[in-house]
Amino acid sequence: MNEQQVGRFFDSLSQDYTAVIERCFPRYREMLWALLDYLPSDKPFNSIVELGSGTGNLSVLIARAFPRATIRFVDLSGDSLNVCRSRLGHHDRFTFEERDFRELSYEANSVDLVVSSIAVHHLTSTEKQQLFSRINGWLSPNGVFSFADQFRGATDAIYARHMHHWRELSSAAGSSGEEWNMWMMHQREHDHHDPLVDQLGWLAEAGFSQVDCVWRYLLWAVVQGSKQ
Template sequence: MENVEDFYDQLSSKYSDLIKKCVPRYDELLHTMFLYLEPDFKPLRILDLGCGTGNLTQRILEYFPDAQIDALDLSEDILEESRKRFGNQSNMNYLQADFKNMHLSEKCYDLVMSSIAIHHVQDPFKFKLYKDVFYALKTDGLFIFADQTRGITDEIYFKNIECWKVEALKLGSTEENWNMWMAHQDAHDYHSPVGWHLENLKKAGFNEVDLLSKYLMWGVFWAKKN
């Protein structure tokens, strides 16, 4: 069985196209991640966790062109695609690391963001990740992420997947694409309910947590370190 890194290495050159055909309301999801930021919020240093080929990174650059951005991903091939996309911008830094074994410095980021990546680790490692992010954020720093979630019941969860397939096919995914994602999901994805995320963000130390939006399996989460 291939691991997560090998899977994304193989998809690196096609990932941006495939994800837009796979995730319903993908552009809206990314837009929502910035919608609730205060107009005077001007982060100096930002971390993009699980940056992929740079779809979220692109939005970060548009909103905060003067910020220093660290783009982190497990796959070196994926990071190389991101490097090609953004060239040699002086405010971009690339980090190859596993969510399970990150070594983030204390209070070094004003904003940490992530798009559809955190579900790749099991719940104990998600909680560790939340604590790592809390440690790395400055006071008043924000952690905003979009991710797949699990329904509170199996009936809700599997209905969401059923509806997801209908929408993915409308977006241009093929049955082959769908079967690929499902095989990967069965082997490597660990979806957690919305309530689990909110509860464990609080346990990790975040004072203010919220769910900004949700459609089928995809939720946008917001957490502030006071």
């Protein structure tokens, strides 16, 4: 991943991001809802990290759902973080970190919940495995990692069907050919869609238990695991 190019790409989208993503993926809101809805309700999440928070569509939901938690929002794109900050307002419990989340290091056992939406796929397979292991280290006992993202199918044929249906879906939702080409160019240059089943395995190898895919539609899925 060229992090400067990724940051610039999302900087350039920051003012229109929500409209563009909702045209591109009409079930985007449902996916964010699922990420929140399936979080275990019996665990206190006092310290939260969001990776790749962008302009804050998941951030506002998390901030509302956990009104007393301290939350760190991390993103490469300064312009997107500015939009996120203006939506959330200034509160001592929020920190905005313009950083590459591959380089984060938090204290061991210091975070109760790590969330992310459509950001982890920017990492290569090896980088994902390293990230999962680092997240496991940051999490407190019984802490949870939950992320929504794009995943490959188990076979090339399944993945090709996903891409075909996605193209039709976004077109029906009003996404133009130009917009589709923009996403596909970004995807070719910066995205790494690893199979869902591989990533479930990597989470288990990183020390997570109760690993599950709690929601899925085409290549999008929400996955979560708890620290043992």
